[in-house]
Amino acid sequence: MSAAGRERTRLYLITPPRIDPVPFSETLAKALDAGDAACLQLRLKEVPEDEVRRAADILLPVCQAYDVALLINDDPRMAAAVGADGCHVGQEDMSYRDARKLLGPDAIIGVTCHDSRHLAMEAGEQGADYVAFGAFFPTATKTPKSTAGLDLLTWWQELMEIPCVAIGGITAENCRPLVEAGADFIAVAAGVWGDEAGPADAVKRFNAIFDEITG
Numbered sequence: 001m002s003a004a005g006r007e008r009t010r011l012y013l014i015t016p017p018r019i020d021p022v023p024f025s026e027t028l029a030k031a032l033d034a035g036d037a038a039c040l041q042l043r044l045k046e047v048p049e050d051e052v053r054r055a056a057d058i059l060l061p062v063c064q065a066y067d068v069a070l071l072i073n074d075d076p077r078m079a080a081a082v083g084a085d086g087c088h089v090g091q092e093d094m095s096y097r098d099a100r101k102l103l104g105p106d107a108i109i110g111v112t113c114h115d116s117r118h119l120a121m122e123a124g125e126q127g128a129d130y131v132a133f134g135a136f137f138p139t140a141t142k143t144p145k146s147t148a149g150l151d152l153l154t155w156w157q158e159l160m161e162i163p164c165v166a167i168g169g170i171t172a173e174n175c176r177p178l179v180e181a182g183a184d185f186i187a188v189a190a191g192v193w194g195d196e197a198g199p200a201d202a203v204k205r206f207n208a209i210f211d212e213i214t215g
Contacts, residue, residue, distance in 0.1 A: 034200035135168020157182030
């Protein structure tokens with residue numbers, strides 16, 4: 001399927017690993033004012049649960065105001081507790097099936113599949129709402145367990161209806177091949193929040209590329 005015949009690629013935002021939620025909520029609102037995003041994954045590492053809950057409570061109204069889904073990374077129980085729209089689970093986290101039982105049929109649940117076609121097929125067959133492949137580029141946000149190639153996105157796009165997310169070191173300057181290869185969502189953390197021109201400008205540039213290729 002050609003890029004032009006697909007649904008428009010969208011931005012999948014991921015928070016930095018540590019945030020001060022009040023000023024970050026203001027930055028988030030400005031970024032969402034600048035262009036479309038499908039969701040925000042709250043991904044706080046080595047942070048006490050009460051701080052994650054506080055951040056979710058502060059960011060959820062901002063997400064709702066822009067019709068952006070709030071997903072909690074790694075922790076379906078926290079997602080249920082804060083009333084998030086869903087969660088993202090890795091291969092070492094709660095299983096997809098257990099997360100679905102906990103969160104119910106309407107929650108968004110995505111699964112990390114690294115560079116594995118087998119894991120992606122398995123997640124898709126179980127009913128995951130999306131599969132995430134990566135890392136596609138070097139990233140300082142986390143230590144990636146795998147490096148994924150563009151062929152993985154093309155293979156998935158041709159085979160499956162379930163959306164795929166590309167993740168890992170992605171910026172507005174290097175995302176074009178991923179969109180062209182078949183990424184339904186482009187997941188970005190530092191490529192937005194750490195952008196030299198600012199998060200709002202980065203969101204604008206990403207969306208301009210998505211419009212050009214799949215709009």
